[in-house]
Amino acid sequence: MNIVTTLPITPRRDPPLGLFLQPFICDLISHSNLSLQYIQSFNLMGRKTNMDTETFLAKMKYMGIIPPQIWFDTASDNIEILSALINHFIAEDKIIIEKTAVVSCSCGRVETLATPDNIKAIKQSKSKGKLIFEQHNELYCKICCSLLKIRLDYVLLFHTGFYKPDYEIKISPSNFKAEFNQLWCYFNNKKILISRSSLPHPLIPTIAGEFRIDVDFLWQNIINIFHLQHNTVNIIVTSHKLMQKMVFALIFAREFGTPPPSNVILLPYIHLTEHHSEVYDYMKLAPCLLRAFLLLGWSRQKKISLEFKQLSRLKIPDPESPTRRNSSLGNIPRNFNPSALFKLCAKHSDKYSDEELQILSLLKP
Numbered sequence: 614m615n616i617v618t619t620l621p622i623t624p625r626r627d628p629p630l631g632l633f634l635q636p637f638i639c640d641l642i643s644h645s646n647l648s649l650q651y652i653q654s655f656n657l658m659g660r661k662t663n664m665d666t667e668t669f670l671a672k673m674k675y676m677g678i679i680p681p682q683i684w685f686d687t688a689s690d691n692i693e694i695l696s697a698l699i700n701h702f703i704a705e706d707k708i709i710i711e712k713t714a715v716v717s718c719s720c721g722r723v724e725t726l727a728t729p730d731n732i733k734a735i736k737q738s739k740s741k742g743k744l745i746f747e748q749h750n751e752l753y754c755k756i757c758c759s760l761l762k763i764r765l766d767y768v769l770l771f772h773t774g775f776y777k778p779d780y781e782i783k784i785s786p787s788n789f790k791a792e793f794n795q796l797w798c799y800f801n802n803k804k805i806l807i808s809r810s811s812l813p814h815p816l817i818p819t820i821a822g823e824f825r826i827d828v829d830f831l832w833q834n835i836i837n838i839f840h841l842q843h844n845t846v847n848i849i850v851t852s853h854k855l856m857q858k859m860v861f862a863l864i865f866a867r868e869f870g871t872p873p874p875s876n877v878i879l880l881p882y883i884h885l886t887e888h889h890s891e892v893y894d895y896m897k898l899a900p901c902l903l904r905a906f907l908l909l910g911w912s913r914q915k916k917i918s919l920e921f922k923q924l925s926r927l928k929i930p931d932p933e934s935p936t937r938r939n940s941s942l943g944n945i946p947r948n949f950n951p952s953a954l955f956k957l958c959a960k961h962s963d964k965y966s967d968e969e970l971q972i973l974s975l976l977k978p
């Protein structure tokens with residue numbers, strides 16, 4: 614079966630509205646091309662909070678996005694497939710066991726090869742304040758407050774080959790193409806750490822012994838896993854912020870000999886904000902408005918923000934009313950086409966309009 618899917622997304626109880634752009638695009642594509650089955654991929658493994666698949670799917674359904682099939686990274690046969698994939702890579706010398714220096718914290722959230730590049734990246738990341746802080750010239754993990762230490766350990770390394778960018782794969786929107794190719798070249802001939810020292814990473818039996826394998830390595834092999842389950846990933850969708858993960862997924866597919874997807878869609882970041890109100894519940898809005906908001910994401914900009922009140926102020930026009938064009942659209946970003954919004958709003962949420970389907974023409978070369 615030929616499929617359209619996303620890189621796995623985490624189904625949280627309160628996801629930002631912009632996250633639904635990925636399922637929305639997949640659903641739209643499968644509705645316009647009936648030979649492509651939409652499978653929604655979910656990522657439940659790892660340290661997750663507020664996960665609630667049922668609520669997430671209910672929100673998707675409210676917006677008219679109904680995946681006929683769902684893939685979970687936690688499905689029992691994935692471990693078996695992953696073990697077989699790793700054994701294949703070990704036999705082919707793509708995965709090697711090496712005693713090497715690893716920098717990590719006690720809780721394992723920080724764990725990477727202690728290469729000069731990585732140490733530099735860790736030092737730079739402290740300024741972003743996400744995972745690391747500095748005290749008396751030492752670096753600490755923000756989560757477990759332990760000092761980052763360098764240790765020597767036996768680890769599994771994935772050795773990437775040397776390739777030119779794969780120009781057969783179409784990148785959409787095309788303005789992400791240069792960045793994508795640059796990243797693809799950066800990961801030529803690199804060693805990627807795929808084993809981990811602690812939970813929640815699962816213990817996987819391999820011909821080289823048992824190793825805890827990075828949960829990300831599992832879902833980044835999604836193209837291979839689907840292939841081994843007799844599905845061909847034809848189109849794969851993610852956020853441009855996960856471009857590196859997408860490059861890994863394509864490298865792992867290439868190294869295993871799985872045909873690559875013909876289209877990779879890297880979506881801009883679309884963000885609904887609210888500054889002045891404690892009421893921030895987009896589920897109170899009409900499904901067609903939510904979908905119209907998501908369509909803003911199909912843009913050449915990297916990031917689009919719209920305030921909740923701007924979205925909620927929009928009235929759904931009555932298609933019979935001759936004055937419907939006078940609705941208040943003053944604060945809508947310039948890149949948004951108001952007439953398209955009117956047409957969208959006049960439609961039912963359970964069907965895609967011609968205007969929605971039109972964005973698919975952007976996928977064509």
Ligand SMILES: [Zn+2]
Pocket residue numbers: 718719720721722723754755756757758759
């Ligand atoms: Zn830690």
